[in-house]
Amino acid sequence: MNIILLGPPGAGKGTQAGRLVDERDMVQLSTGDMLREARTSGTEMGRRVAEVMARGDLVTDEIVIGLIEEKLASGGASGGYIFDGFPRTLAQADALGELLTRHGASLDAVIELQVNDEVLVERILNRAKEAAAAGQPVRADDNAESLRQRLLEYYKKTSPLIGYYYAKGLLRGVDGLGEIDTVAQEISAALDG
Ligand code: AMP
Numbered sequence: 436m437n438i439i440l441l442g443p444p445g446a447g448k449g450t451q452a453g454r455l456v457d458e459r460d461m462v463q464l465s466t467g468d469m470l471r472e473a474r475t476s477g478t479e480m481g482r483r484v485a486e487v488m489a490r491g492d493l494v495t496d497e498i499v500i501g502l503i504e505e506k507l508a509s510g511g512a513s514g515g516y517i518f519d520g521f522p523r524t525l526a527q528a529d530a531l532g533e534l535l536t537r538h539g540a541s542l543d544a545v546i547e548l549q550v551n552d553e554v555l556v557e558r559i560l561n562r563a564k565e566a567a568a569a570g571q572p573v574r575a576d577d578n579a580e581s582l583r584q585r586l587l588e589y590y591k592k593t594s595p596l597i598g599y600y601y602a603k604g605l606l607r608g609v610d611g612l613g614e615i616d617t618v619a620q621e622i623s624a625a626l627d628g
Contacts, residue, residue, distance in 0.1 A: 437540055440548065447548055447618060449465060607625040
């Protein structure tokens with residue numbers, strides 16, 4: 436089964452992807468994680484990506500599609516893929532469809548994690564505070580200004596994917612505001628139902 440976790444920053448995509456990895460032997464493909472890794476590569480591309488991410492803007496379609504293409508080519512996902520934070524634009528969504536077709540695969544479901552914007556902002560700023568209090572690194576884009584920009588990018592460029600996947604009959608809405616376990620159960624029900 437190949438699925439997308441869709442939702443604004445802070446909706447819990449990464450957390451829920453982790454659960455699906457444990458429970459269903461799926462492979463998580465997070466473009467955010469891949470880009471954070473690329474950022475530390477010391478290359479010119481890494482430096483440019485770091486700047487774009489810190490501002491809360493989206494990196495180019497070309498870069499993220501290339502990252503996903505590489506991962507799909509290396510294979511190894513017996514339980515299927517969870518796309519986390521990808522696609523984020525309609526061009527990325529089209530590219531993903533083509534890539535999966537090329538690998539003889541397809542998309543089974545798109546889980547939209549629905550959350551309220553005020554809760555989101557609180558969650559992300561708390562994530563930064565908790566990390567700082569525990570002496571852990573704080574994400575460079577977990578501050579109020581970048582967060583506003585990330586939300587804006589989500590509504591301008593990513594939210595049209597809700598209609599896109601609805602029209603394809605793949606969209607399943609899940610209330611993302613509950614406890615982690617409750618949300619995980621709802622996702623399971625949406626996938627198995
Ligand atoms: P995330 O960890 O998914 O919140 O992503 C962190 C940042 O990485 C985003 O704010 C973007 O700057 C960048 N990013 C991650 N995934 C994508 C994507 N699919 N398209 C463009 N930029 C992305």
